[in-house]
Amino acid sequence: MVDADKSARHEKRMKRKKEIVDAHIKSANKEQGIIIVHTGNGKGKSSSAFGMVARSLGHKMHVGVVQFIKGAIETGEEAFFRAFPDQVEFHVMGDGYTWDTQNLEQDIKTAEKAWAQALKMLQDEKYDLVVLDELNIALSQKYLNIKKVIQDLENRPHMQHVVITGRGAPKELIEISNTVTEMREIKHAYQSGIMAQKGVEL
Numbered sequence: 402m403v404d405a406d407k408s409a410r411h412e413k414r415m416k417r418k419k420e421i422v423d424a425h426i427k428s429a430n431k432e433q434g435i436i437i438v439h440t441g442n443g444k445g446k447s448s449s450a451f452g453m454v455a456r457s458l459g460h461k462m463h464v465g466v467v468q469f470i471k472g473a474i475e476t477g478e479e480a481f482f483r484a485f486p487d488q489v490e491f492h493v494m495g496d497g498y499t500w501d502t503q504n505l506e507q508d509i510k511t512a513e514k515a516w517a518q519a520l521k522m523l524q525d526e527k528y529d530l531v532v533l534d535e536l537n538i539a540l541s542q543k544y545l546n547i548k549k550v551i552q553d554l555e556n557r558p559h560m561q562h563v564v565i566t567g568r569g570a571p572k573e574l575i576e577i578s579n580t581v582t583e584m585r586e587i588k589h590a591y592q593s594g595i596m597a598q599k600g601v602e603l
Contacts, residue, residue: 434561435579436554440537440570443584444602450532450564451478458488462529465522469515469567470495470535476603490528492518495535512544519553526558537567540574547573 437453439446457464466482472495482489494515496502519536522528539545551573554563565574575581590598597603 433559434557434563436577437562437564438537438570438574438578438581439564439566439584440568440575440581441583441585442568443586444589445584446566446568447478447534449582450534450566451482453530453564454478454482454489454532457530458485462488463527464489464530464532465519465525465528466491466532466534467515467519467522467536468493468495468534469512469539470498472496474603477600490522494518508542509544512539515539516545516550523553523557523561523563526561528558528561530562530564531557533563533565535567536565537570537574539567540571541567541569547571550574551577 439449454464454466464482466489468479468491472493474497479491479493482491492515494511496507496511502508516539519531519533522531536550540547540550555577557563565578570581
């Protein structure tokens, strides 16, 4: 049994909390496309982005995906979302991680080619959601011009949402984004010698 006084105090707190939450919800009355950034050293940045792709499919939305850096290894998300060609356009345009390519000129050309594809989507209002996976790495390595990237993002269709992932999001990108989440690593299986597992990392 819950003490009557404790129950009354709880009810009072929850009533006040509901008033505050309802007021915030009421004040959020704008509808527009938003830029979401997932950054940080922790796991889950791309996973969260592709969770939003799945959510968008449930709303019959059209999605464009461009993966920077990645490309050397096949992933489960690519295999899965290619099963929805009418709703998802998926482009894997990386050559692998920078420590694998070891070629700055090649990395810059590859990133520029990927951005050209991303720009087509950012200029087309048929895409409700655009995922730019690992773009932050290309930006932090200065493979792309940050000013041009921001200009292109800000000139996209009004209701288009963009999700950007990768470690090291530059401060200029964070400043123009609507929602920014930093994934913090506490512990990772890799540190104890466990290789990347299908369905979890791949």
